Amino acid sequence: MIALRTYTPTALSPIVKSIWQLQVYDVGDSVYREDILPDGHHEIIFNVTGKNAKRTTEQANWIVEPDAFFAGQTIHSYSLELENNSLLYGIRFHPHTLHVLFGFPADLATNNLLPLYDIPSARILQDCITEEFEATCGNLEKALLQLCKGVQLGTNKFQYIDYAVQEIIKHKGDVSINELLKGTGISQRHFDTLFKQSVGINPKPFCNIVKLNHFINYKKSHPHKKLIECCYESNFFDQSHLIKLFKSVTNKSPKEYFRNYNHINDYFAAL
Numbered sequence: 001m002i003a004l005r006t007y008t009p010t011a012l013s014p015i016v017k018s019i020w021q022l023q024v025y026d027v028g029d030s031v032y033r034e035d036i037l038p039d040g041h042h043e044i045i046f047n048v049t050g051k052n053a054k055r056t057t058e059q060a061n062w063i064v065e066p067d068a069f070f071a072g073q074t075i076h077s078y079s080l081e082l083e084n085n086s087l088l089y090g091i092r093f094h095p096h097t098l099h100v101l102f103g104f105p106a107d108l109a110t111n112n113l114l115p116l117y118d119i120p121s122a123r124i125l126q127d128c129i130t131e132e133f134e135a136t137c138g139n140l141e142k143a144l145l146q147l148c149k150g151v152q153l154g155t156n157k158f159q160y161i162d163y164a165v166q167e168i169i170k171h172k173g174d175v176s177i178n179e180l181l182k183g184t185g186i187s188q189r190h191f192d193t194l195f196k197q198s199v200g201i202n203p204k205p206f207c208n209i210v211k212l213n214h215f216i217n218y219k220k221s222h223p224h225k226k227l228i229e230c231c232y233e234s235n236f237f238d239q240s241h242l243i244k245l246f247k248s249v250t251n252k253s254p255k256e257y258f259r260n261y262n263h264i265n266d267y268f269a270a271l
Helices: 098-102 120-128 133-150 156-170 177-184 188-199 203-221 227-233 239-250 254-258 263-268
Strands: 002-007 016-024 031-036 043-047 053-056 062-064 068-071 078-083 087-093 113-115
Touching: 002 133, 002 263, 016 078, 016 133, 031 263, 043 120, 068 120, 087 133, 098 133, 098 188, 120 133, 156 177, 156 188, 156 203, 177 188, 177 203, 188 203, 203 227, 203 239, 203 254, 227 239, 227 254, 239 254
Parallel strands: none
Antiparallel strands: 002 016, 016 087, 031 078, 043 068, 043 087, 053 062, 053 078, 068 113
């Protein structure tokens, strides 16, 4: 079984979306396994119980997750295995704010697990982790508030990308790049560079991730509706476009995906 708890630190809301705790229990001698979809966010993840988590890479190899790491954007789904009694914490950032807080280009962590200790300013976060949820959230909130003291959100660079990300989310991924360029007033080359540095991937793949997650959320919220209904009501042009996007990201059809109950995805698909 999977148990998820979350905390939203109000004072950090421009930078941090949530702090979460995930526990795995009562799976016997086996492991909990789920295919994790891209969801458009960056996270810092702490494996409290040590080497209890494994995931597949883009090359389909299994690797053991570090004890603490930056998890960047992914373009394709990956498989995650968690051993019984695993305990994890995560700091979930908005799609474009991790770069602002820690300074390194977000694409450095794309399809990559960047160890926490590679970024000196982030090392203090490791000392915040305990087995108690409330204590850990309080510790992390204090440490993140300290890190945020020097953050500048009023720069043109941030405002351009903040506008674009908000527009993409507001339109559920169904927005043209030209419309985003009109809203920012900068060249496409400059926009693409800033977006990749801040979000970690290019605008079009990010739109597709938002659009796919919106469809999944919509179907989950309307379990009695047929896939074809949810397809059109989620602003897909037709079912073939939905299936093509689904297979390019998950290597599954929508029907195959919804055959299984996806505990982790069902929470983290919400943007």
